[in-house]
Amino acid sequence: MQKLILSIDQGTTSSRSILFNLRGKKIFSSQCEFKQIFPNPGWVEHNPEEIWRVTLKTIKESIKKSKSLKANIISIGIANQRETTILWDKKTGKPVYNAIVWQDRRTQNICKNLKKKKLEKSFRKKTGLFIDPYFSATKVKWIFDNISATKKLHKNKRLMFGTIDTFLIWRLTNKKNHLTDATNASRTLMFNINTNKWDNEILRRLNIPKSILPEVKNSADNFGKTSKKIIGEEIPINAVLGDQQAAAVGQACLIKGSVKSTYGTGAFAIMNTGNKKIISKNKLLTTICYRIKNKNTYALEGSIFIAGAGVQWLRDKIKLINNAYETEKIIKSKTSNDGIYVVPAFTGLGAPYWNANARGTISGITRNTDWKNIVRAVIESVAYQSYDLFRAMNNDGLKPKVVKVDGGMVSNNWFSQFLSDILGIKVIRPKISETTALGAALIAGYQIGLYNSLHSISKKWRIDRKFTPKMKKKQRIDLLKGWQQAIKRTLV
Numbered sequence: 237m238q239k240l241i242l243s244i245d246q247g248t249t250s251s252r253s254i255l256f257n258l259r260g261k262k263i264f265s266s267q268c269e270f271k272q273i274f275p276n277p278g279w280v281e282h283n284p285e286e287i288w289r290v291t292l293k294t295i296k297e298s299i300k301k302s303k304s305l306k307a308n309i310i311s312i313g314i315a316n317q318r319e320t321t322i323l324w325d326k327k328t329g330k331p332v333y334n335a336i337v338w339q340d341r342r343t344q345n346i347c348k349n350l351k352k353k354k355l356e357k358s359f360r361k362k363t364g365l366f367i368d369p370y371f372s373a374t375k376v377k378w379i380f381d382n383i384s385a386t387k388k389l390h391k392n393k394r395l396m397f398g399t400i401d402t403f404l405i406w407r408l409t410n411k412k413n414h415l416t417d418a419t420n421a422s423r424t425l426m427f428n429i430n431t432n433k434w435d436n437e438i439l440r441r442l443n444i445p446k447s448i449l450p451e452v453k454n455s456a457d458n459f460g461k462t463s464k465k466i467i468g469e470e471i472p473i474n475a476v477l478g479d480q481q482a483a484a485v486g487q488a489c490l491i492k493g494s495v496k497s498t499y500g501t502g503a504f505a506i507m508n509t510g511n512k513k514i515i516s517k518n519k520l521l522t523t524i525c526y527r528i529k530n531k532n533t534y535a536l537e538g539s540i541f542i543a544g545a546g547v548q549w550l551r552d553k554i555k556l557i558n559n560a561y562e563t564e565k566i567i568k569s570k571t572s573n574d575g576i577y578v579v580p581a582f583t584g585l586g587a588p589y590w591n592a593n594a595r596g597t598i599s600g601i602t603r604n605t606d607w608k609n610i611v612r613a614v615i616e617s618v619a620y621q622s623y624d625l626f627r628a629m630n631n632d633g634l635k636p637k638v639v640k641v642d643g644g645m646v647s648n649n650w651f652s653q654f655l656s657d658i659l660g661i662k663v664i665r666p667k668i669s670e671t672t673a674l675g676a677a678l679i680a681g682y683q684i685g686l687y688n689s690l691h692s693i694s695k696k697w698r699i700d701r702k703f704t705p706k707m708k709k710k711q712r713i714d715l716l717k718g719w720q721q722a723i724k725r726t727l728v
Contacts, residue, residue, distance in 0.1 A: 238307040241680050242298055242471065243673035246291055246316040246400050247479060248337065248501040249548070253294035254673040255302060255309070258686055260696035262670060263305070266297035273334060278341035278583060281334035284322050287400065288407055295467055311684050312462065313475035313676030315482035316400040318423040321375040323386060323448070324403070326394045329411065333383050335400070336375040339502070339541055339583045343374035344592045350374075355441065362428045362435050364513065364522030366590050370539070372399060373425035377442045390445055397448040399424070401476050408473065410463035416450045417457065417476040418527035427452065429513065429524055429532070455481070455526040456683040475680035479672045480504040481525055484535065486675030487640040487666060488697035489525075490690045495636040497625075498672070499643035499651075502586075503543035503618055505625045507536045507634060518628035519588040526679070528690075536634065538587040538625030542580035544644055546614045549582065556607050564648045567612045573715070575600040577620075577722035578613040588628045589727070597726045600718070615651055619658040620719040626659050638662040642671040649701075657707035658715070667698040 240263060245252040250270065255263040268290035273281040302309050319338035324331045336342070347367045350356070356367045365371055376397055380386050389395040398406065402416045421427040421434075426444065428435040434449050453459065459473035477485065480498060484506045487496040492510035497503060506525065513522050513534045525535035542549075547563060550556045557563060579585075581594040598610065629636060638661055646652050646665050656663040668674055678693045687693050 239310050240302055240307045241677040242309045242312045243677040244314045245673040248317045251291040251294055253298040255298050256677040264301040266294040268294055280337040280339040284331040284335045309471050311680040312471050312473045313680035314401050315477055315479045315672045315676040318478040319372050320400050321372045322403050323379050323397050325389055326396050332385050333379050341369045341584050341592050343369040343378050346374045363425050364429050365425050369592055371425035373442055376444050395448045398450055402450045405459055408462045409460040410466055413460040414450045415453055415459050417453055417455045418524045419455055419478040419481040421452045422524040456528050456679045474683035475676050482675035483672040486671030488694035490694050496640045499543050499645035501545045503540035505538045509534045509536055516632050518631045520628050540621045541583050541586045543618045546580045556611055563615055564650045566608050567650050570608055570612050573612055574609055576609040576613045578617050579722050579726040580617050581726055588624055594726050599722045599725055619655045623658050640664050652703045656703040657705050660705050663703040665700045667700045
């Protein structure tokens, strides 16, 4: 009987379940989108019950497919949108509020007050992160401060916190296991990456009770078995990683200095720094890339809040396109950007600016500007934001010469080439585009002994296409100069 690994890839706009064989080849994929909720400007929420429903639907479809193939699912890996925060009732399983998404900026004032108390240096030293609404801690505090049921549930020892991975594990194991892994914990602003424990001082400062937090395990570990009652089968869950860390594994960025950049809803560049924590002097994050056998491998990360989300904005809000695939043709119809720049600070700006108050701008508009200019400028903005991240890495003395890319946007050949031109380095696209799901599957396989080393995992990676810089130096400099001017206008 054929053996398969099920990878659950729970993202910001959809949930997917993908079946891989033991060689890392995709056999089947099920995907289901869910609603994005925007109650107020800068607020972004998801309905946890809807996330659960669509994720469960994709899981069951994958299991059904495995049966038709007469195959056996031997392990599950989970990759998930990070930082997104849920609190729920231990007894009923009911969330006390919607999931507050990583993009959400409602906790600006909480962050501002913490900074006023001069806590950022201490928080950064412990967590590797900045005090910013992006991370989970201030989202938890906001729910405690604003949702009255929360305090009562905590008093009755019924309150639980988790990022999406924790919520899914708890539901899949039929309320048995309240767990997360080190990569997700390291994105909460509550986890000390030096001691590998929840930080008591930070929790005290934020008035967050430790009792509501999950146990933190290795990325490759035993997270329990799925309940037969829930999905019809008992399958061990053997890997959990934040989606960007999972993508780093799926891209075989398993040696020090290797870099991947993912272009999904947001964009995230991660550099593996090995067993050494590097504290950036240029506002990059220090985070855990993965933890195996109780040993951390660290990473430097640059986070861009709006990448593919900009394309969704073009489609859903201002209705300039019908689908993402149109963008390449539209862009090619313009010979240049005509001096038009879009800074998509719809939810503030991430690295290296970390400005929660910034809002989006369109600059350079003339009577000649048309809708195609706007489409092109939105796509270009992702490359310019990536340049800002890589410039920060360079200024930290880390100079990547090649970046492995993945995510929906890089299927656009024009964008991938433009990215290479703007970064001034090689861009490599892998054969398997589902790198996030693949990374979770490979780590699950490693945990159950299918692969004897990380080196054997890296052998599963294959190149699809290389893009090398072709743009003339003057053109590149001029484009970047225009981008910096647009950023300055945004930050005013």
